[in-house]
Amino acid sequence: MFLAGMEVDLKQLTSSSKDVIQKSIIFISLMAFISISLGMIFRLNAITIISMPLISIGLLASLSKTYGKEQPWIKLAFIAGILGEIISIAALTVLDAASSTGFNVSLIIKIGYLLLFILAVYIIYRLLHLLFWWFPEIKSILVPKVDTSDQDIRLAMALFFILIAVMFSFELELALGSFIAGIAISAFFHHEKKLEEKISSIGFGFLIPIFFIHVGASFDLNSLMVEGVVTGAILITVLMLMSRILAAVVLKKITKAKDALLIALSLSMPLTLLVAVATIGYETQWIDLLSYYQLILASIFEIIISMTVIKILNANKKEED
Structure with a gap:
């Protein structure tokens, strides 16, 4: 989540055209609507529907x-992905809070903490900016050339x-603190390419493979031998991919059809969040x-399907170019 935050370019996001932002929001909204509708049609449980x-x-x-x-498709995917991830982490935070407090006044208090935290982060960001x-010499003191x-x-x-400790003290989702820490590094020290390379090398080269392992x-x-595991997983996979591909139709107005498909596939792999939601759901029964x-x-x-299809589509794009 920290590495994902470091990939966020706030300048690119804020400087994006109004049309791109609007289409990205419509894509996310339409995808969520289709996912929830399909989940209800197939009578999936609430946690699975929330995950989709x-x-x-x-x-x-x-x-x-x-x-x-x-x-181009990577840039557009990041814009839609950043907006979607922020909403997803907020939803995960609320779900995590509900799992420990239940749906009562305590949950409302925790949501209040979350909103205050986000407001405090925004104020601190503006002040530091x-x-x-x-x-500007302060940057050189903090990160000397x-x-x-x-x-x-x-x-x-x-x-x-520090942000992990803050989230831990408020009993909020740690992923949110990690993500915001990464965004902060990207926002204020984006010019320090060596820093990004150092963290990315150990992250993508060592820590992320450990997570997959x-x-x-x-x-x-x-x-796998249990009846319903494989068929249920295939159904969830098909529904999640279908919802994103169908929603990506709105992106065809701002990019090519093949790029819209690539964006849909690249945003079809919420492994970290799916694992988190599944764990919360199982631990709370x-x-x-x-x-x-x-x-x-x-x-x-x-991951297997999306990565494979993305690789094939990109190979075809190179041949066409």
Whole structure:
């Protein structure tokens, strides 16, 4: 989530045309509507229905490394993905709070904490923006150009753990703190490409593979023999892919049809959020073990299918060019 936040370019987002922002919001809204409608038609449980519209740009960040950030579909996917991820993390935070407090006054208080936290982050961002505008030399003090002691890494990790501690103290979703920490580094130190390279190398090269290994290792292969696990996972996968592909029709007005399909596929891999929701649902007994395995397996299927189709479509694009 921290690495995903670092991929967020606030300048690109705020400077995007009104039409692009509007179409991105329509895409997210339409995708959520189709996902929820399909979930209700097939009588899926509430946690699965909540999981289906989730968007995460974690693997989109990995795609940007492979195909380049300057690809038009990558840029548009980030704009829609950032908006979708913010909404998804907020929904995950509310779900996490509800799992520990229930649907009562305590939940309203926690949502209040969440809104106050977001407001505080915005105010601090505006103040720091003004501070760095009037005193740009502060950036050089925090992240010196000639750095022999890796001060930039220390600053990034300090900010990461501070926001994690804040989220932990308010009992809010830690993923939100990680994501905001990454955005802060990207917003104020976007010019420091070496910092991004250092963190990305250890993140994409070491930590993210460990996460995938953990997800794979925690999945019981014997569950594949349980009736309903594979068929349920395939159904969830098909519905999630279908909702995004159908919603991507609105993006054809601002980009090519093939790029719209690539955007839909690149935003069909919310592995981290799906695992989080499935875990919360199972631990609170809102879903049974069968539904838990269905969600985990569906998240794996989505990655395999989406990554494969994206690779094929990009290969065809190169041949056409």
